[in-house]
Amino acid sequence: MSREQIVDDQVQDSGDQAQSVVMESLRNSLQDAEYEEYDRLVKALAAIDAGTYGVCADCGASIGEKRLKHFPNASRCIACQEAFEARKQ
Numbered sequence: 001m002s003r004e005q006i007v008d009d010q011v012q013d014s015g016d017q018a019q020s021v022v023m024e025s026l027r028n029s030l031q032d033a034e035y036e037e038y039d040r041l042v043k044a045l046a047a048i049d050a051g052t053y054g055v056c057a058d059c060g061a062s063i064g065e066k067r068l069k070h071f072p073n074a075s076r077c078i079a080c081q082e083a084f085e086a087r088k089q
């Protein structure tokens with residue numbers, strides 16, 4: 001009986017631990033996503049203030065109305081964004 005009790009406790013402990021790890025990584029990913037969104041918004045607002053909204057941060061070309069419609073926070077033209085994504089990988 002006492003042996004079974006110990007096994008039960010161990011199972012419960014590892015289950016709690018696994019859940020807290022999942023919750024922690026979920027919380028971290030939410031914070032990261034929220035921070036990125038916040039960061040993009042701040043940059044977009046700063047660009048509007050500076051009169052550079054809609055202008056590619058890398059090459060200075062117009063990002064384009066169509067692209068801004070789909071990606072209001074875009075800071076690069078399609079060509080520079082593709083180059084940026086390629087550099088990240």
Ligand SMILES: [Zn+2]
Binds near residue numbers: 059077080
């Ligand atoms: Zn560009």
